[in-house]
Amino acid sequence: MSERRIGVYICYCGGNISDFVEVEKVRDAIENEEGVKVAKTTMFACSDAAQQEMINDIHEHKLDGLVVASCSPTLHTFTFRGVAERAGLNPYQYVQVNVREQVSWAHTDLKEQATEKAIYMVKAGIAKVRLTQPLKKTRIDTVPRTLVIGAGISGLRAAIAHSDLGISAFVIEKSDRIGGWVSEFGKMYPHNRLGSDLITELSEEIKKRENIHIYTEAEILTKSGSVGDFDVKIKVKNEEISLNVGSIIVATGFVSYQPSEGEYAYGADGVLTLPDFKELIDNSKGEIIYQGKPVKNVTYIYCVGSRDSSGEKGHAYCSRYCCNAAIHASLVANDISSELNQFHIYRDIRTYGKYELLYREALQNGAIFIKFDEASPPRVEKSNGRFNVQVKDVLTFGEEIEIESDLVVLVTAMEPRENKAMNDVLKLPVSLDGFFKEIHPKLRPVETVIDGVLIAGTSQAPRNSAESVAMSLAATSKSASLLMKGYVELEPLIAMVNEDTCVWCGKCSEACPYSAIEKISSGEKEIAAINTAQCKGCGCCVPVCPENALAIKGYTDEQIRAMIDAMEVLL
């Protein structure tokens, strides 16, 4: 006989469950299960009154296990763990059984069988609870310092924001100067301020602060430790430096798409990428001169490298910044010389939000917008030192027109920057398009699967500088919420090693996606050890062990077997 004292609560969910599952019948079927001391039904298990009743029962009957059969654990695991904790019961001795999503909602046409399924699922839950052990969260003291990788506008802004909060920031930058792309830009949208001025302003701000350290010509070599307490080795020029930081912000930016030779006549003088054209107009006064000749007609071709995955180099995504940037560049060009004729050959104009005003302004200034169909892209031909751009205009139902142009500007995509050396160290997951992946765009933005390593700016996806800075501040607040509390608590549902049976073959270490298993000496032999801060409890190591020496706490083989056995009674 089990000596456990278990409380079981089966929820009606106000009809969501009880309309299809006979809740009282489930209770009757399980109340005499081994170890069950309390078995009750409740209209809403999550209600304050029901929670209080559970707490009272736990005290009164000295319960040491809790089962709630209600909805998905995604919804209420933490609610009922909280109940257990408030009643002085270890929260990991609570098990949730999902009889709503997995039973009542799934079998609305089979009431009898639904009730039967609910019964054996609750029995399995009870079997699991019988074998639970009290577990404790791992607590790690955090270090109030951060490492920012990349000294572009996102990285610099994140460093200042950390400094504002009293957290020291070490910024490492691969190139020999700070500021990244923005430092090279003249007027930027929508405020028309010079990019170089913005960077100067940030760098002046940084000089005033003692808790920001910038290293140029620097890169990360190794990383160990875990969230809140990383040991990082960096190489600065020829010197190696060790840093101890609590979080890492990756703001490594993007590279600009380089068209292939001959793509829209690229390679010929007069066919420029958007960054090249920006540089030309940023250095122009009074009129725009290209290679000694005054420029009269400029034709922009949009979506070069974006929204087309057919070729070898193209990307399926929209690069997001470029419609705004190209139209803004054309407004700047128009300010320099209003005699200019400007033609925008586009697939769709995506000047979202307030940037629509830029588009309106360009229209009012007389810019001509010509829509082309993806299936028949424009052609660029060189003739007599100028270019003939031929395009089928969608809005006149396919009228073929030809524009004589002095300059052809290719509005090029943003591409992910290859950071192989860095990512060999950080091991961040990369999405199909090559940018770093955040855990969830709405629920957990800026976070990566590596706790304490956050991403910001265009390292995650194409976006403009305003959006990049917003993201770097989001990453800062996430970083600060980790570091300013002074400690982090980590889930204890992680791998454990049976030291008696482990013979260290290394297979588990190879299977671990988080580098959380290392070799240690134990007495006379070598065995595997789990880094409790790095292990996520994913379970990849368990099935590869030839000695069956690994298990995940809370999901041991013994528990799973007991759950299956509990269900077999009915099958």
Added chain:
Amino acid sequence: MTKVNPDFIKKVTTSEEFNATACINCGVCTAVCPMDVELLPRKLFRYALLGLEDKVLENTNVIYQCLLCKMCEENCTADVHIAENVRFLRSYISKEVFKL
């Protein structure tokens, strides 16, 4: 293949009277036109905006067929002064082609 004439664009887009840049190509003007003209108003304006002077001149007859009844203008969702735009093109043709 029709060549774009930037000078024509300048004349059209910088004039006070011609405001077809606001056109969103919805087609209401075409649907309500009582004259069943061969050329759709939105297409005519598009020719003008793109600087396709030859195309505009090819359609001189159509431009003069218009009754200037403003049915289209009343119903235009983008507040384009359609009748005024047609008058502008007529005046352009009168001056530049018929030398009146």
